[in-house]
Amino acid sequence: MNSTLLGSDTPLAEKYDLALVDLDGVAYRGHEPIEGAAPGIAGARACGMRMVFVTNNASREPESVAAQLTGLAIPTEASEVMTAAQAAAALLTRRLSPGQKVLVVGGAGLVTAVRAAGFEIVTSADDGPDAVVQGFAPELGWANLAEAAYAVERGAWFVASNLDLSLPTARGFAPGNGALVGAVQAATGVVPDSAGKPSPTMYRLAIERAGARSPLVVGDRLDTDLAGARAGDLPGLHVLTGVSRARDDILAVPSERPHYIGADLTSLLVPHEAPMPAGDGWWRCGDAAARVVNGALELDPGSSSDVEARVDLVRAACGAAWAAVDAGETLDPGTVPEIVVHNA
Structure with a gap:
C-alpha cells in the first residue's frame, strides 16, 4: 500500500x-x-x-x-x-495441542483466553509448562516474573501478548507489558514471540x-x-x-x-484532504503548506488556527517531509517543531 x-x-x-x-x-x-x-x-x-x-x-x-x-x-x-489475550491464545494454538500446559503470567483476561483455547493452566515452572504466555496486569510482581524466567530457561516457548513499553493512564505513562517482558528477556536471553500489535x-x-x-x-x-x-x-x-x-x-x-x-x-x-505538491517544493493541504529546503522543514500555517487547520498543517508537513526523505534527502529533526493540535 x-x-x-x-x-x-x-x-x-x-x-x-x-x-x-x-x-x-x-x-x-x-x-x-x-x-x-x-x-x-x-x-x-x-x-x-x-x-x-x-x-x-x-x-x-x-x-x-x-x-x-x-x-x-x-x-x-x-x-x-x-484483546491481545485472545490473540495470544490463538498464537499458542499454532504450536501447541489442546491439553498442553501453559504458565500464564498476567491477568484474568489472559487466563480466560488461554483456558478457552483448551490448554491446561499451571502456576509454577516446576509444573513443566510447554509455554509461558505473559501479558500485562498491574498486580504482577517479581515472583511472577521469576517463575516465567525459570520456565523459559528450561525450554518453555515464550509468548508475549504485546511488547508495548508504556501504558497511558490518567496520571501519565506507566510501564507497559513490554517493559515487564523485558525483565524476563534480560534474565533468560530469550526473545518472545508476540501476538499483539x-x-x-x-x-x-x-x-x-x-x-x-x-x-x-x-x-x-x-x-x-x-x-x-x-x-x-x-x-x-x-x-x-x-x-x-x-x-x-x-x-x-x-x-x-x-x-x-x-x-x-x-x-x-469528515472527508480527508490529502496533501499535494504545489510547486517550488511546497506541499499544500487546505490553507496550510510545508516544504523541505536544504534539509530544513519550513511551515506556512495559513490564515486559520482552528483544530482542522492545524491538522491540515500536519498533513502538509508529512507530505513534504516524506517526499523529501523518500527521495533520499536528509531531514534535520531539529527543524521539525511540535504542532499542537489540541488546546488542552
Missing part, C-alpha cells in the same frame, strides 16, 4: 465498513473519557460503520472492557472487543470475526497501531489523542506512517 497520506472525498465512516479501534489513548485515557470519542463512535455507527475495539491490553475480560466503554457513553458488546494478528482475527470487506485501523501509536496496519496492508488513521504526536507523524519511518491523520475520533465523520 502507498506510503503517503491518502485522501477521501467522503467521510471515513462511509468509505470503510469496519473500524478497528484501539482503546488506551483513543477511546479513553485510563478511566477518563477522551473528547470526541463518544460522538465520533456514535456518528460512525450511524453511518453504518461497525466497530471492533482492538487492544494490546491482555489483563481484562472483553466483558469488562465493554462495560467500561458503555459507562463512557460508548455502548459496546463484549463481542465487539478483541504491531503484529497484524489481532486485526486479521477481528476482520475475520466481523466479515468485513473494507476495514480501517484507528490508533494513537505509530509503533504499534499504525505499524500493525502497515504490516497487515491495511489503511490506518492516526488520532492525535494519545502517545504519538504530530511531530512523530512528520518524522515517521515508512513502516509506521499513517494513511490518514485526525484530531480525534470525530475525524471518522
